[in-house]
Amino acid sequence: MERDIFLNLSPLDHRYYASNEPLFNQLAEYFSENAYIRYELKVEAALVRVLAKRGLCSQAIAAEVSQACNEVEPEEVYLEEEKTKHNIRALVNCIQHRVSEAARPYVHFTTTSVDIMDSATALRFKEATEKVVLPKMLELEALLIAIARREKGTLQVGRTHGQHAVPITFGFAMAEYVSRLGSRIECVKQTADNLRGKISGAVGAYNASSLFFDDPMEFETEVLWELGLQPAIYSNQIVEPEYLTDYIHAILSAFGVLANLADDIRNLQRTEIGEVGEVFEATQVGSSTMPHKRNPWNFEHVKSMWKEFMPRMVTLYADQISEHQRDLTNSASGRFVPEIVVGFVAAVDRLTRVMKKLVVDESRMKRNFEMTKEMVIAEPLYILLASLGHPDAHEAVRKLTLKSQQTGKTLRELLVTQEELFPYWERLTPKQRGVLEHPEQYRGWAERKTEYLCDLWEKRLMI
Structure with missing residues (x-):
């Protein structure tokens, strides 16, 4: 039985899910708990496939384990975790329950929990970026380019410090965001492509895998290659945190560009300026008590979302610190990181939808210039x-x-x-x-x- 979404605690999972169900269903394929467990299962399956290629187990066993990984449900992993009090041991047990005695020894063979977790994290963020984040950003960028070209000759007074300066054009004002968002798209792509995994064992020194392979680093590379990932240059029990830190910084840096654009457009809608406006739907209400109001609430929403997620960058910086080979001080905080990307993509999508309906009042721009x-x-x-x-x-x-x-x-x-x-x-x-x-x-x-x-x-x- 599905849980009523209005019983969920996060606004992302009720208010914003309800307002944009298709987008949130798409994002759930990468950032839900269901998705996280399925990505962990992908890593476990890749591991045993390479063990078979290396001759440690048969291809039949690899196929058996891979099939089991396709069948495990997240709910049963959580039920198992209630017994084990360990998430990856619970995952492994659920796989082993589905395979023969001959196959069980090769599930999770030579790996530690974070081999699976960090590799799954890198993979799902990388794939989400390729399939959802970048396409959404590029859609907004194309729209901004179209607006900039369309309005390249529309006279507008330039403003500095909130005061009239020398004239520009509205297209030139929009070209600022074409350039800033463009550079952030490149940064998001670069940092996503550089997300790394690990198959290097409990402290990262290949202690277990070196018992079986003369080239454990190559073994790690082969497993991660199955997933489309590269190994971290160095890992202890965890992947170097800077890969994910850089990626989230790129996301939040791009979020800042959105917030600035939203703020500029919101201010241009002030009564005394009135140079642009958002087309209101026939049934849309601007105020609960003032029927004439047309508040720029969508642009305010984007800035508000940025205010919520931007400070979380501090947590990513804090998560760079882990004692010796690893501690668990990022185990809870790390689970909230996907929300940053979800909030960002939701803001990109909203800004794209509202900018498509942007109306430019050329006569008002000219009057303000006059x-x-x-x-x-x-x-x-x-x-x-x-x-x-x-x-x-x-x-x-x-x-x-x-x-x-x-x-x-x-x-x-x-x-x-x-x-x-x-x-x-x-x-x-x-x-x-x-x-x-x-x-x-x-x-x-x-x-x-x-x-x-x-x-x-x-x-x-x-x-």
Whole structure:
């Protein structure tokens, strides 16, 4: 009988499962307890296959054990663990109960518990990344590229410190996230590909396997090759923790990019800014008491999820520490690591869905730019004056901006009335004057850099 999901304790397993059942079912194939045990069984099966190839047991025994590994159910492993008080011994017992007496000695032969656990962990994280994490990230990246290209010429005022700066385009603003997410995709792939396993025994020195093999390191490599893994360069009873630490750092670093994007889009939806918006469904409610509200809750949700999972990186760093060949201080904390990846993928999926419905208000962007467009020319004006030899151009323009604010006249109007500055005005080229007369043209290479970044990341990620 299945447990009611609303009796589960983690919000991932009720609130977010209920809201995105297909995604969470997909992730469960890698990150559920059921999946973990099945991956451990894959390692046990790979072990006995290599024992058969090495001539320690027959191919028939290898097939028998492999079949048993396919049949063991996680629930029976847990029932067995109630007796053994040891998870891997319980797993081994469940396999041995299903095989002949001739096959039983070769189950878990020469290995220790963490050979199985760490190799299973590496394999499931690696496969989850290949099958789910990276495809989801690439889908979002492709969407951001499409938005950046579409909006590459859409005028938007640039902002620094929450203040209007010089103009850019909305596509250029989105190109920031094209580039940042692109680099994180590469990092996630690289660190996932580098996740390692071990078949080196109780303290990592191949004590048991060396009794049977002249080349125990090659034996380890062969077992892990069956699983598509490489061995850790060094292992004691555990795999060097830095492989997993680096992978989770890559995930959380990417999560930070999502949170920053979500925060930017959320702020652009403020009433006083109103440059973008999320299309609301016909039945969607923004507030329980204010029917007119359209809160940017999906973007707030992404940032909130990041706030929950980002601090868990500290635990990964703490789990780098293990006394001598191994202690159990990471045995509980390590079981929560999959939640980080699940939370991240759920956020990627949500952000993709909501960005597909993003509406850009070009007229509002233009109106916001118009608010300060006459001050925008302060930067090009100061630089042009300096290029023409003005000894203190920045100070001259700063004073001019103060006078503009006091009189209500534009910088251009004041410029031609200043006896000291008028000679410089006469020396400007038509193109330079054009920028001062039409501040919206002062966009630099925003459009070209947007195209460059989109082309770059499409090529590097083969989108």
